[in-house]
Amino acid sequence: MDLIGFLLIGLVAGWIATNLMRGSGMGLGGNLVVGVVGAFIGGFLFRLIGFAAVGLIGHLITATVGAMTLLYVVQILKKA
Numbered sequence: 001m002d003l004i005g006f007l008l009i010g011l012v013a014g015w016i017a018t019n020l021m022r023g024s025g026m027g028l029g030g031n032l033v034v035g036v037v038g039a040f041i042g043g044f045l046f047r048l049i050g051f052a053a054v055g056l057i058g059h060l061i062t063a064t065v066g067a068m069t070l071l072y073v074v075q076i077l078k079k080a
Contacts, residue, residue: 009056010035013063021071034067042066 011028014035018026026034042062046053053062 006039007032007036009059009063010039013038013060013067016064017067017071021068021075034070035063038065038067038070039063040066041069045069 011032012035014026014031014033017034017038018031039059039062042065043053045066046062053059
């Protein structure tokens with residue numbers, strides 16, 4: 001996947017994850033960072049359980065799950 005496509009999927013995944021986990025977006029930059037980091041986390045987690053992302057929708061789901069995982073861990077660390 002090219003860099004622009006990766007960043008666009010990260011941006012959309014970050015937006016979806018922040019809306020599902022917190023109820024409001026974090027801004028363009030925040031959504032992009034959460035989505036891109038989430039894409040790496042999601043890819044790692046999906047490979048651990050034996051799944052592989054295929055196509056645009058697969059990559060978007062993987063990045064969104066990873067971004068939601070990242071936000072969940074951040075929320076837990078903020079409480080501690």
